[in-house]
Amino acid sequence: MNQPPSRAMKMAQYLVGLLLLLTPTLLIWQHFGMTRVLELSPRQPHGARVTDDRYEKGNTVASLVQTRDALVMRCELGMAYQWPFCKLQFLLGEGGKGVDFSQFDTITFDMNYEGPSPRKIRLYLINFEPELSTVDDWNSQRFNQIEFELPAQPTFTIPVNLLRTADWWKDMRKVPLAQTYTRLDNVTAVELSTGGIGRAQVVTMELRSIQFRGKWISKTRLLMYLVYAWIACGIFGLSLSLLHFRSGLLASQSRLELLATINKALELEARELADQAHTDPLTGALNRQGLREALMRRLQTPEHYGEGMAVVFMDLDHFKQINDRHGHNTGDEVLRHFAAIIRREVRASDKLVRWGGEEFLLVCPETHIEHAAMLAEKLRVAMTTQEWPHGLRVTSSFGVTELKPEEDIGAAITRADSALYAAKSNGRNRVEVA
Numbered sequence: 163m164n165q166p167p168s169r170a171m172k173m174a175q176y177l178v179g180l181l182l183l184l185t186p187t188l189l190i191w192q193h194f195g196m197t198r199v200l201e202l203s204p205r206q207p208h209g210a211r212v213t214d215d216r217y218e219k220g221n222t223v224a225s226l227v228q229t230r231d232a233l234v235m236r237c238e239l240g241m242a243y244q245w246p247f248c249k250l251q252f253l254l255g256e257g258g259k260g261v262d263f264s265q266f267d268t269i270t271f272d273m274n275y276e277g278p279s280p281r282k283i284r285l286y287l288i289n290f291e292p293e294l295s296t297v298d299d300w301n302s303q304r305f306n307q308i309e310f311e312l313p314a315q316p317t318f319t320i321p322v323n324l325l326r327t328a329d330w331w332k333d334m335r336k337v338p339l340a341q342t343y344t345r346l347d348n349v350t351a352v353e354l355s356t357g358g359i360g361r362a363q364v365v366t367m368e369l370r371s372i373q374f375r376g377k378w379i380s381k382t383r384l385l386m387y388l389v390y391a392w393i394a395c396g397i398f399g400l401s402l403s404l405l406h407f408r409s410g411l412l413a414s415q416s417r418l419e420l421l422a423t424i425n426k427a428l429e430l431e432a433r434e435l436a437d438q439a440h441t442d443p444l445t446g447a448l449n450r451q452g453l454r455e456a457l458m459r460r461l462q463t464p465e466h467y468g469e470g471m472a473v474v475f476m477d478l479d480h481f482k483q484i485n486d487r488h489g490h491n492t493g494d495e496v497l498r499h500f501a502a503i504i505r506r507e508v509r510a511s512d513k514l515v516r517w518g519g520e521e522f523l524l525v526c527p528e529t530h531i532e533h534a535a536m537l538a539e540k541l542r543v544a545m546t547t548q549e550w551p552h553g554l555r556v557t558s559s560f561g562v563t564e565l566k567p568e569e570d571i572g573a574a575i576t577r578a579d580s581a582l583y584a585a586k587s588n589g590r591n592r593v594e595v596a
C-alpha cells in the first residue's frame with residue numbers, strides 16, 4: 163500500500179522545484195547581469211596621487227590637478243634616471259589588505275593623452291601576497307603590468323587577462339618561475355604610468371575614469387555551486403526515499419502483526435462460539451449437539467471402537483418443589499451445583515450432558531455396567547452429603563445401563579431412561595440398573 167508523502171518528501175519536491183527554477187534564472191542573470199564595476203575617477207579618487215622618479219635620483223617632475231571631470235597629471239620627463247616615469251597612483255587598501263580583482267574581465271579607459279609619439283602608457287595592478295610581500299616594502303608586492311600604445315579614441319577597453327607579472331619585478335625580486343603568474347586577488351593599488359620613453363618631453367594625461375568590469379560570480383563558479391546544490395538535493399531526496407521506504411516497510415509489518423492479533427482473537431472467539439453451540443450455558447455440561455459430536459469423535463478413533471460404554475441417566479428429585487418454594491434462581495443455582503458435583507466425581511473422559519430441564523446424562527467410555535452402577539451410587543451418596551444452597555436437601559435418582567455391541571446409543575439412552583423411571587417409581591434417591 164502506498165503511504166501518503168511525508169512532510170519531508172514534500173519539502174524535497176519543493177527543493178527540486180526551486181532548483182529547477184533557480185538554475186536557469188541564475189545562469190541567465192549571470193550572463194546578462196551580476197555586473198560588478200569598480201571606478202577610479204574624480205568622483206571616486208581612492209586617494210589619487212602622483213609620484214615620479216625623483217626618489218630614484220631622477221629629475222622627472224609630476225604634478226596633479228583634479229578638476230570636476232578629470233584627474234590631470236602633468237609630467238616633465240627628465241633623463242637623469244635610466245627609466246624615467248610619472249605615475250598616477252590610486253590606493254585601494256592599507257596594511258596588506260586590498261581588493262579582489264580576479265573576477266574583473268575588462269578595463270575601460272576614458273582619457274586624453276598629450277605628448278609626442280609613441281603615446282605609450284603602463285597600467286600596474288599591485289597585488290599584496292603574504293607569502294612574498296611585506297607591508298614596509300612597496301616593491302615586495304607583485305606588479306601585474308600591461309604597456310600599450312594608446313588608441314586614437316579617448317574611450318577604449320582592454321581585457322584584464324592581458325596583464326602579466328612585470329619582468330623588471332621578476333628580475334629584481336628573483337621570483338622563482340613557478341610564481342611568475344598573474345595574480346589579482348588582493349590589489350592594494352592601481353597605477354597609471356608613462357611608458358618607456360627615450361627622451362625628455364612633457365606629457366599630460368587627463369583621466370576621466372578607469373572602470374574595471376566583471377561579474378560578481380564567474381560562470382564556472384556559479385555552475386560549480388549549482389552542481390553542488392543539485393548533488394546535495396539528490397542525496398537529500400535519496401535519503402528521504404530510503405527513510406520513506408523503511409517506514410512504509412515498518413508500517414506494513416505492524417499492520418501484518420495487527421492482522422495476526424485480530425486473526426488470533428477471531429479464532430478464539432470462533433472457538434468460544436463453537437463451544438457455546440455445544441454447551442449448556444447454565445451448567446457448562448454438553449448439550450445434545452455436544453454429545454453427538456463427542457460420540458462422533460470417539461467413533462472416528464479406531465482404538466476406542468467397540469470398547470464398553472455405560473450410560474447413566476440422572477434426574478433431580480422433586481425439583482419442581484424447589485422452584486416453587488425457593489424461586490427459579492435458586493433452582494438454577496441447584497442445577498449448577500449438581501453439575502459441578504458430578505464433574506468433580508467423574509473422570510475427564512466421562513461426558514456430562516444436560517438432556518433437558520433437570521435431566522442429565524453421563525456417558526462413560528470404557529466402563530462396564532458394574533462400575534457404572536458403583537459410580538451412580540457414589541454420585542447419589544455425594545448428593546446427600548453435599549451442602550446445597552439455602553440449606554436445601556437435594557437428592558437424585560439414577561438409571562444405569564451399558565451400550566450393547568453394535569447397539570445405537572439412542573437405544574441405550576431409552577433403556578437408561580426406563581431404569582431411571584423405575585428408580586423414581588421405587589421411591590427416588592435410588593440407582594436402578596437396566
Ligand SMILES: Nc1nc2c(ncn2[C@@H]2O[C@H](COP(=O)(O)OP(=O)(O)OP(=O)(O)O)[C@@H](O)[C@H]2O)c(=O)[nH]1
Pocket residue numbers: 444477478479480481482483485489490491492493494497518519520586590
Ligand atoms: N430453575 C430451573 N428449573 C427448571 C429448568 N428446566 C426445567 N426446570 C423445572 O424443573 C421442573 C421439573 O419438574 P418435574 O418434571 O415435575 O419433575 P420433579 O419435580 O423433579 O419431580 P420428579 O422428577 O418426579 O422427582 C419443572 O418445574 C421445570 O420448570 C431450569 O433450567 N431451571
